[in-house]
Amino acid sequence: MTDNLSTTEKLANILNRAGYKYTRPRQMVAEVLLDAKRHLSAPEIVDTVSEIDPSIGRMSIYRTLDLFTRLGLVRPAFQDSSVAHYVVMVDGHHHHIICQGCGRVIHFEQCPLEELTSFLQDKFNCEINGHLLEFFGRCNDCIQQD
Ligand SMILES: [Zn+2]
Ligand SMILES: [Zn+2]
Numbered sequence: 001m002t003d004n005l006s007t008t009e010k011l012a013n014i015l016n017r018a019g020y021k022y023t024r025p026r027q028m029v030a031e032v033l034l035d036a037k038r039h040l041s042a043p044e045i046v047d048t049v050s051e052i053d054p055s056i057g058r059m060s061i062y063r064t065l066d067l068f069t070r071l072g073l074v075r076p077a078f079q080d081s082s083v084a085h086y087v088v089m090v091d092g093h094h095h096h097i098i099c100q101g102c103g104r105v106i107h108f109e110q111c112p113l114e115e116l117t118s119f120l121q122d123k124f125n126c127e128i129n130g131h132l133l134e135f136f137g138r139c140n141d142c143i144q145q146d
């Protein structure tokens, strides 16, 4: 996997390698997930995709989310609610700092978990393909308001 590919191209490649075509519903779900300014829940994804292309049925959107989850392209995350919001995994990583004051989600790229990943793989004799890392606390704005 080369680094100059866009995330959409990477998604398409992962699907192809797993034997799935990059069909229109899959393409639309991927684009909606990647374009969103925040993480969307399944019903929000269904609504957004249907607005763009009403010919895509709800069931095929839900099936696409299941497929993406199974392939590790997205993970459901639970932020402030019991409704899952889908995060896009970039090469198996997704990192959050979540503010418990205002709900703001900060993303960061640097991965602090490489050593832990090797340790866990050795300890449990397993293969780790990715992680969703979430820190909880308070953002700078919320700290300033005190
Ligand atoms: Zn995120
Ligand atoms: Zn905050």
Ligand SMILES: [Zn+2]
Pocket (backbone or CB within 6 Å): 092, 093, 094, 095, 110, 111, 112, 113, 131, 133
């Ligand atoms: Zn990471």
